[in-house]
Amino acid sequence: MNFGQALQALKAGYKVARIGWNGKGMFLILISGTKDVEPCEGTPYADLAVSPQGIVTINAHIDMKTATGEMQPGWLASQTDMLAEDWTIVGNETVVNSVGEYELPIGQIVKVDGFPFELREPVRALSSQHVLDVLRADKNIGIQAV
Helix, strand or coil, X not given: CCHHHHHHHHHCCCEEEECCCCCCCCXXXXXXXXXXXXXXXXCHHHHCCCCCCCCEEECCEEEEECCCCCEECCCCCCHHHHHCCCEEEEECCEEECCCCCEXXXXXXXXXXXXXXXXXXXXXXXXXXXXXXXXXXHCCCCCEEEC
């Protein structure tokens, strides 16, 4: 995916990441923002008296989960990030690759016709529905009931 597609995915509520990022577990999320928040006592917003009315509006922004597990508010894209073509959707261990295929790894738990199965080999499909169609149709795909 390109950066524009990654932004659309963020707006749709998905986590996104770049395949080229070195850190494991890194991803971005869109924080939608909140109007008329009363800051909790002891927070910087309250301590700095940001608003004379005692309420603040927090605008929408993109946060990053770092490789060390910390959340970094207000992530900014580099030129390299904006021009990259290796953006992917991350979530539930399912990845959407650069050509729009769902990639489910070995060990992924999937429900087929209401029953959970564990994948014994990776599966690629064009959509979540196609994943089910592939699993139902291809008897050679290794799945095991759990």
